[in-house]
Amino acid sequence: MMPEESLEGLSLKCGPLGEHDRLLTLLSEDGGLSRLAVPGARRPRSSLAAAVPLSQLRLQIGGGRGLRRVRQLRVIHSFGQLGQRLETLAAAQSLAELCLHLVPDGDGVAGALDDLTLQLHRLEQVVSERQDNLEALAIAVHGHVHLLALGGYGLPLQSCARTGEPLAPPLDNRDWRCSLLPSEGLVIGAVAGAMMVLTASELALLQRLPRPGLPRCRDGTLMGPAWVWLRLLDLVQMWCLQHLGRRGKALRLLQGCFSSDVQGRQGAAPSLPPND
Incomplete structure (x- = not known):
């Protein structure tokens, strides 16, 4: 039996587990993704019913080496x-x-x-x-x-994937194009087989x-x-x-x-x- 520990993070996903429990997927800063059982969370009066997606939670968890269980739960912030x-x-x-x-x-x-x-x-x-x-x-x-x-x-936005030339879109040239080749990146010009061709303004954005x-204009829009x-x-x-x-x-x-x-x-x- 592993000792109980505190865990804080953001709930990304919740799903049913058994008849009354939930399976919670939590994102934490150091632990990445953690999948946890929340006993009785699907019962309306459960103290753990607040285990829902898009909530910042502080948890007390325990259990063995398998699926660990939430013992206590506190909602820090709900994005409901x-x-x-x-x-x-x-x-x-x-x-x-x-x-x-x-x-x-x-x-x-x-x-x-x-x-x-x-x-x-x-x-x-x-x-x-x-x-x-x-x-x-x-x-x-x-x-x-x-x-x-x-x-x-990350999207490689600074240089052409084939030539290494800087991607510096000329906003005054309406004919300039670059192409998205997902397996390579962005390539200057309208390239055959491209998944998408961008204008200079689109690339600048x-x-x-x-x-x-x-990115906003001076008036805030x-x-x-x-x-x-x-x-x-x-x-x-x-x-x-x-x-x-x-x-x-x-x-x-x-x-x-x-x-x-x-x-x-x-x-x-x-x-x-x-x-x-």
């Missing part, structure tokens, strides 16, 4: 408010899904928990401040770029995403229209499929929330200010 809007819920679930596939069991990815928690708080602001739905889409794309980089699968904050953010969402899905072997279900749900924004706009290019 995100369920008030489909866009924020889908964005949050997409980031949680990414961590489930990106973070190894028992071994943390430095910064992943903090970055995910930051993005969830931003999504909370979208709900509480009644911000535009586009904010949720941008946060999801932004969060994916950050988490992929932290997990060792993508190159801003590793920064801490979302997001750079780029919804249909461009949807293209970047497609790009992220292609990258995840190539390097993680799957694309998130919640990303497709999020994409469906904006389906009307993309119709008939695929050939245009967004207008962005020069890079800072």
